[in-house]
Amino acid sequence: MKVSAALLWITGLAEAFLAIPFIGGGFVLSTGYGVLGVMFVLHAVTLFFCFREFSPKSGPILGLITSLLAWIPLVGWALHLITAIVLFVNAYVAGRTRAI
Template sequence: MKISTLLKWITGIAEALLAIPVAGGLFILSTGWGALMFMFVLHLITLIFSIREQRFSSGSILGLITSMVGAIPIVGWLMHSITALVLLIDGALSMRTEQKVE
């Protein structure tokens, strides 16, 4: 499994956890928006590996945007949900193409 694929799964699961209504918002607030800064850096790292491995990077770009607007209550929840879906689907498709290559 390529590093970009693993990072897409990790960021997708983390985004899904942040998308849990109330709990995700409380977690973000309790960390003083540190969780959003951490996710921004993690999405940036995933983007760099995706580009280096010539993989789709739309989920990571969406994640960077989500990390910037994630503090807005309803918009943040919607963006975290969409980003989680995009990253998890992208991770699954990446695994599938990696298996076909081998």
């Protein structure tokens, strides 16, 4: 499995967790929004590997945007949910393509 595909699955699972109503929001608030900074870095690392391994890039780019805007209550929930779905699709596609 390519590194980018594994990172896409990991970031997708993390975004899906953050999209759970009240639980994800409670986690974000309990960390003082620090988890959004961690997710920003994780999405940046994933994007680096996606460029390196020619994997889909829409998920990590959307993840970076989500990390910047997720402090807005309902917008954050919707962005986490959409980003998780896009990352799962990207991970599936990246896992199906053969490494060069």
